[in-house]
Structure formats: C-alpha cells, structure tokens
Amino acid sequence: MRSMLGLVITMLIAFGAYKMYFSQMQSASGSGAPAQSISSTGAKNDLIAIAQAERLYQAEHGSYATLDQLRSTGSMSMSKSGREGYTYSVTPSGNSFRAEARCSNPSAPCTGYSIDETMEIHSLP
16 A cells, blocks of 8 residues: 555656646747747757857868858858858957857747857847
C-alpha cells in the first residue's frame, strides 16, 4: 500500500513538473506563430555563422569584412542574404564588426537581432 501511494505521489509531481515546463515554454515563445519562431531561431543561427566567418576572415586578412566580401572569399558558405522575414547586413569598422538580422516586413511582429565580435546575440530595439 505504501509503495502504491509513493508511486501516485511521484506521478503527480512528475505531471505537475511536466505541465509547468510546457506552460512556461508556451509563454516564452509569446503569441508569435510557430513559423515566426522558426525564422527567428534560423536568423540567430545565421548570425552565429556570419560571426564565425568574420573571425575566420579576420584571422586570415587582419581585418573584418562586409557580407559580400565574406561570400566572395569563401570565408562563408551561406549564399543567402536573408531568411523569411529577415535581411542580413554586416558593418565592419576597424577592430570590430556588427552583423544584423532586421525584420524585412515591418507590419509583421518580429524582433531584429545583432551580433558582434563578442559572439553574443542581442535584440535590436
């Protein structure tokens, strides 16, 4: 009898944790559509790829490059200049760079992102 009661309590705790986890995950994704979440995650991953290409280019050439230079030198294999809902740009300046993924559709609710030589992704205002 004790083991049955222990099993029931364990199952209730597991169910409560499961429900709480998925309710937090749902609220963290906001009211955006799943497709927007996928595009947003893809844009962040693309920014990381651009930043890694910038590091490679900087190690080989001693400076940072524009998006076109990264593509033409082969430092970056990504040929697209954006993703559904986002357009990419890179601004090199001296010993730093800033890559941005901006919302290409201003009427759609989306967040832009940026990354720099620190390899940290930030939300754009």
